[in-house]
Amino acid sequence: MRLMRIGEAGRERPVVRVDDDHYVDVSDQFADFNEEFFGSGGIERVRALATERTAAGQVSAFGGKRIGAPIARPHQIVCVGLNYADHARETGQPIPAEPILFNKAPNTLIGPNDDVRLPRGSVKTDWEVELGVVIGKRSSYLETDADALAAIAGYTLVNDVSEREFQSERGGQWVKGKSAETFNPAGPWLATPDEIADVRELDMWLDVSGVRRQTGSTKTMIFDPLFIVRYISQFMVLEPGDLIDTGTPPGVGLGMRPPLYLVEGDVMELGVTGLGTQRQRVIGPR
Numbered sequence: 001m002r003l004m005r006i007g008e009a010g011r012e013r014p015v016v017r018v019d020d021d022h023y024v025d026v027s028d029q030f031a032d033f034n035e036e037f038f039g040s041g042g043i044e045r046v047r048a049l050a051t052e053r054t055a056a057g058q059v060s061a062f063g064g065k066r067i068g069a070p071i072a073r074p075h076q077i078v079c080v081g082l083n084y085a086d087h088a089r090e091t092g093q094p095i096p097a098e099p100i101l102f103n104k105a106p107n108t109l110i111g112p113n114d115d116v117r118l119p120r121g122s123v124k125t126d127w128e129v130e131l132g133v134v135i136g137k138r139s140s141y142l143e144t145d146a147d148a149l150a151a152i153a154g155y156t157l158v159n160d161v162s163e164r165e166f167q168s169e170r171g172g173q174w175v176k177g178k179s180a181e182t183f184n185p186a187g188p189w190l191a192t193p194d195e196i197a198d199v200r201e202l203d204m205w206l207d208v209s210g211v212r213r214q215t216g217s218t219k220t221m222i223f224d225p226l227f228i229v230r231y232i233s234q235f236m237v238l239e240p241g242d243l244i245d246t247g248t249p250p251g252v253g254l255g256m257r258p259p260l261y262l263v264e265g266d267v268m269e270l271g272v273t274g275l276g277t278q279r280q281r282v283i284g285p286r
């Protein structure tokens with residue numbers, strides 16, 4: 001099942017994707033794909049409702065409607081740094097012995113095709129195609145991979161946009177380079193785990209203005225999604241609807257020689273197997 005949210009920003013409604021052109025509206029039964037939805041067993045209830053309505057022909061056409069992030073604003077966005085061995089090497093960093101964790105502000109979350117805004121004074125804004133993991137139930141001190149799998153609501157495509165100067169040259173606080181407005185496009189949908197045959201075998205790619213910059217696969221992850229969820233739960237409580245950005249493969253602007261960064265007018269296009277595609281135009285600062 002693939003969950004989506006459509007409509008203008010701030011007024012999205014929850015739907016279930018039927019195919020490329022059609023969806024089932026479930027907003028009369030579910031207020032949003034939010035903490036309450038995920039924490040109350042909403043996935044199984046919406047699955048039954050969508051199946052019933054699809055069989056009855058109660059489907060609608062997307063018809064150019066805006067697609068929002070597939071989840072409402074989460075309590076937290078937790079990110080994993082340097083989680084691909086080939087990406088760690090391109091940035092000159094050692095392969096980490098444990099996951100490197102940092103946070104992004106939850107209000108960075110935007111739709112998959114919304115504009116990405118450069119921060120004021122930015123000269124090093126970068127791209128990062130990533131696999132996102134959405135938490136399905138309140139979780140702490142998970143003990144096994146089975147526990148972690150049971151805690152996952154699904155997977156989504158994210159772009160972990162980053163300002164490298166703010167991240168690494170302004171006091172060493174990664175959150176500074178990760179939390180500018182619009183810095184976490186997500187979607188177009190959340191795929192429940194049954195939709196993904198093997199989360200460790202997903203191809204990933206990202207283009208900037210028509211030029212391929214990132215080509216990778218989740219098979220080069222250092223720490224897989226189940227380990228990540230279990231690991232994070234040892235240090236903080238994960239709430240239903242929380243989002244985890246699990247790291248990026250090689251090809252980021254920081255790793256190029258010389259480095260290359262986004263400028264106003266660039267267009268980012270990206271995708272992950274089974275999770276759809278995104279397209280963002282880069283616009284100037286406020």
